[in-house]
Amino acid sequence: MQTHSYQISSILYDYEKYKESSVFGRIVKYEHIRNYLNKSAEQSSLDFKSIGLSYEGREIHLIKIGKGTTKILLWSQMHGDESTSTRAILDLINFLTMSDENNQTRKDILHSVTLYIIPMLNPDGAEIFSRRNAQLIDINRDALSQQSPEAEILYKTKNEINPDFAFNLHDQSPGYSAGMNYKSSTISLLAPPFNHQLEVNESRSRSMKLIVSIYKELTKLIPGHIARYDDEFEPRAFGDNFSNDGISTILIEAGGWTNDPEREFVRKIYFAALLKSLLSISDLCYQKEKLEDYDNIPENKEILYDMILRNVSIGKAGKSFYSDIAIKHETYYDSERNKIYTKGLIADIGDLSTFFGYEEFDMFGYNLQLPKFTTQNNITINDYHNNGILFVKKKIGKINWTEQPINFYSTLKPSPELDVDLPANFFLSTCNKIRYIVINGYLIDSNKSIRFNGNGIVYP
Ligand SMILES: [Zn+2]
CATH class of the missing domain: 3.40.630.10 (Zn peptidases)
Incomplete structure (x- = not known):
């Protein structure tokens, strides 16, 4: 048999x-x-x-x-x-x-x-x-x-x-x-x-x-x-x-x-x-x-995150320290577009040596840089990124998500702070030069040109 x-x-x-x-x-x-x-x-x-x-x-x-x-x-x-x-x-x-x-x-x-x-x-x-x-x-x-x-x-x-x-x-x-x-x-x-x-x-x-x-x-x-x-x-x-x-x-x-x-x-x-x-x-x-x-x-x-960035140098109140950052994507269903979008939230900060990520990156030597806002909306996504910007003030109608690697807002200014349960939006730079862009929990390596498969958030 x-x-x-x-x-x-x-x-x-x-x-x-x-x-x-x-x-x-x-x-x-x-x-x-x-x-x-x-x-x-x-x-x-x-x-x-x-x-x-x-x-x-x-x-x-x-x-x-x-x-x-x-x-x-x-x-x-x-x-x-x-x-x-x-x-x-x-x-x-x-x-x-x-x-x-x-x-x-x-x-x-x-x-x-x-x-x-x-x-x-x-x-x-x-x-x-x-x-x-x-x-x-x-x-x-x-x-x-x-x-x-x-x-x-x-x-x-x-x-x-x-x-x-x-x-x-x-x-x-x-x-x-x-x-x-x-x-x-x-x-x-x-x-x-x-x-x-x-x-x-x-x-x-x-x-x-x-x-x-x-x-x-x-x-x-x-x-x-x-x-x-x-x-x-x-x-x-x-x-x-x-x-x-x-x-x-x-x-x-x-x-x-x-x-x-x-x-x-x-x-x-x-x-x-x-x-x-x-x-x-x-x-x-x-x-x-x-x-x-x-x-x-x-x-x-339950010890797996979507992504863990290890040994990130974080500055706070004039001092700095090393920390791991875990990111977890929460899914949302958009009934109009019949599509699933995500919020890439910071799930944890600190020593995450007992946890693992589907993707892990050692960021030793990279400094976390909080994003800036702009009202300028006639420049390219690359220009935003190169200037440390992840939030753009722009009225774009009744949608909650964008397939571009940027966040939009019209009246409510979202918090750019680093915090647990908030979307992960920051840059990682070395020698004052931005290398990685973390936009709504998705990591982009500025040295590589890869099609962006994630989504940004459109705030009201
Ligand atoms: Zn079930």
């Missing part, structure tokens, strides 16, 4: 064939799902139905694939701004419903298991790229009280299907690393506990063993980037409740990867995680894993 590693690497080799091209990047909305389902209904007679309406009246769908006796319930985008799993799920459905040289693998899977997939549980949140639903409720804290229609639908569906396995699919902050090191936690896994004592019963032990098998497989693809999610008991969460109901529940979180803000590489790894889960459940090979290996998976640690 073929080993899973062999099967998964050959399927990943053909991944582009399965990758659903109508969804790309972090913004995935209800219309994407609806169009996908309509298209699939025509092309591959995909079996799906509506199982209820969201608070704002959008349909929530359930897709059924396979005819095996082991029942698996999966739901994604319970948090509207977490779409990596939705994209991976569509890729998985494409893989399972196509016909090619991998027919034997998909036949084996669909003969053993039946999948019940809710591809977007929170379409109202997805519409505005929000974690919460239209009532502002976090659906994953609503398993007990079920005040949101989405939570009620999920619980009802679970009761009707009575699955053997449940997959709770999410995205996590890029700020997690896998253990105490610089490697980002690209996928983190959890077998949710069912009580405060974190006891292990038969169904939870099945989840743990399955997670060990996923961990081992993904470690071959991206060594050091797989972690175990914090297992504190949360009585209001779905995973913990389903676990309590005797269903083997698995939480999967997509995390960060260098230079992958849209999480498209992460999507491929997520697809591999789902595929491995199905293979392991189908041929029961997860049962051979050792329970204690679950505890050996590195823990998710």
Whole structure:
């Protein structure tokens, strides 16, 4: 018999064939799902139905694939701004419903298991790229009280299907690393506990063993980037409740990867995680894993920033000192432009030797220089930078962001100060010459001409 590693690497080799091209990047909305389902209904007679309406009246769908006796319930985008799993799920459905040289693998899977997939549980949140639903409720804290229609639908569906396995699919902050090191936690896994004592019963032990098998497989693809999610008991969460109901529940979180803000590489790894889960459940090979290996998976640690500038010389009140500066990008959804912008905030200042950055720069020998303001608006961006200017007074209408490496304001003068939780705007100079420009948390090396991929802020 073929080993899973062999099967998964050959399927990943053909991944582009399965990758659903109508969804790309972090913004995935209800219309994407609806169009996908309509298209699939025509092309591959995909079996799906509506199982209820969201608070704002959008349909929530359930897709059924396979005819095996082991029942698996999966739901994604319970948090509207977490779409990596939705994209991976569509890729998985494409893989399972196509016909090619991998027919034997998909036949084996669909003969053993039946999948019940809710591809977007929170379409109202997805519409505005929000974690919460239209009532502002976090659906994953609503398993007990079920005040949101989405939570009620999920619980009802679970009761009707009575699955053997449940997959709770999410995205996590890029700020997690896998253990105490610089490697980002690209996928983190959890077998949710069912009580405060974190006891292990038969169904939870099945989840743990399955997670060990996923961990081992993904470690071959991206060594050091797989972690175990914090297992504190949360009585209001779905995973913990389903676990309590005797269903083997698995939480999967997509995390960060260098230079992958849209999480498209992460999507491929997520697809591999789902595929491995199905293979392991189908041929029961997860049962051979050792329970204690679950505890050996590195823990998710929140010690990663987007950027750390080390050993910056900072002057204050006539004196100077050396300090590290950490920068973290907060995301904001612009509904008019249907685009995500960021604020690059100073997250911490001081000795950050116990933290890591996706990007790190040793700035020893460079002095931090605060930016200047100007009302002049007929010179080039380079001229602004060369003159130490990062704030330009200019009326430019009702927008909040600019794709240029500069900040604009019209009436409210923003603070140019260096402070925790304020956007990072400063220069780094040596021998009184500006070398680096830090604009809204993005670093530009004035010696290199690279297209600016970030954004500045437009203040009111
Ligand atoms: Zn989530």
